[in-house]
Amino acid sequence: MRHWLSMLDYTPETLAGLVGLARRIKAGEARDRTAAIREKILVQVFFNPSLRTRTSFEAAMLRFGGHAICLNVGGDTWKLEHRDGVRMDGDAAEHVKEAVPVLARYGDALAVRTFAALRSAEEDAREAVLRAFGRYSSVPVINMESAVEHPCQGLADWMTCEEKLAGGARGKHFVVTWAPQVKGLPMAVPHSAVLAAAAAGMNVTIAHPPGYELGGAFLDKARQWSAAAGASLSVTHEQFEACRRADALYVKSWGASGLYGDARAQADSFRQHAGWTVDVGHLGPRTILMHCLPVRRNVVIGDAALDDPRSVVVDQAENRMWAQAAILCDLFAGKR
Numbered sequence: 001m002r003h004w005l006s007m008l009d010y011t012p013e014t015l016a017g018l019v020g021l022a023r024r025i026k027a028g029e030a031r032d033r034t035a036a037i038r039e040k041i042l043v044q045v046f047f048n049p050s051l052r053t054r055t056s057f058e059a060a061m062l063r064f065g066g067h068a069i070c071l072n073v074g075g076d077t078w079k080l081e082h083r084d085g086v087r088m089d090g091d092a093a094e095h096v097k098e099a100v101p102v103l104a105r106y107g108d109a110l111a112v113r114t115f116a117a118l119r120s121a122e123e124d125a126r127e128a129v130l131r132a133f134g135r136y137s138s139v140p141v142i143n144m145e146s147a148v149e150h151p152c153q154g155l156a157d158w159m160t161c162e163e164k165l166a167g168g169a170r171g172k173h174f175v176v177t178w179a180p181q182v183k184g185l186p187m188a189v190p191h192s193a194v195l196a197a198a199a200a201g202m203n204v205t206i207a208h209p210p211g212y213e214l215g216g217a218f219l220d221k222a223r224q225w226s227a228a229a230g231a232s233l234s235v236t237h238e239q240f241e242a243c244r245r246a247d248a249l250y251v252k253s254w255g256a257s258g259l260y261g262d263a264r265a266q267a268d269s270f271r272q273h274a275g276w277t278v279d280v281g282h283l284g285p286r287t288i289l290m291h292c293l294p295v296r297r298n299v300v301i302g303d304a305a306l307d308d309p310r311s312v313v314v315d316q317a318e319n320r321m322w323a324q325a326a327i328l329c330d331l332f333a334g335k336r
């Protein structure tokens, strides 16, 4: 069974094909491909909240003649257990071993959002809930943001760079800068943004304070893809200089892996690095400003930068719909 769980399961060439398809769908040029969505049912399972992901998937299904069902775990459905061999005498009334195969009988694909618990980096890296969905489903499973990856977002980010940067993404400078927050956040979005930019052949710089290193496996793969494309990947603690060199400046907050499970120490660290908030002065004359949203104004990015014409955050969010339409077409292709 082919799933869309991780960019690491795909080659840069295949990912580039999906970005190309997304752009053709957006331009209304791929009706032969979008026919694959017609009369299909997508079952979305959310363990965490969403504005864009839920709506963009539903919109992609509805626009091309399919239908989407949305379940909020613990809200409008039972709480789900995913661990093997446990005595289920707590909150969870149903195990994914039954729930996932049942949902797969109703839908043509399942999509799941399951964020990092942020208690243990090792536990989050195992992606236990996402992997259980993949294991127990008889239809394709889509990762709508998991503990360590957000591949739908990454594909939309790549598409946005292709659209917005003169001459396309390849060879351009893609800078991911850390920014402060009010609470710890996972690394899923920066991991996928870096992987996508590396696959696109962009020169990637990651700027963050010491202690905020991204996951080694993702950096290793991104370095490998960058090198294969003749591009570079570097890490710096000098934010301002990196930002000013950017063709595309991607702002994102994430937590320090060394502070996992320690909310107070994490909050203190954010306060110490309050100067990392990005504002209009960080933008070069032709820099595009990117963020996956939602964004806390004047904590992560200042009003002046978000309201500047160089901000492409709304276009980037729109592209989630087209990128996901491409993923759905690909997963449904050949299935009647």
Ligand code: CP
Residues within 6 Å of the ligand: 049, 050, 051, 052, 053, 054, 145, 153, 292, 293, 294
């Ligand atoms: N970027 C993103 O995934 O947005 P939501 O959390 O609103 O779905």
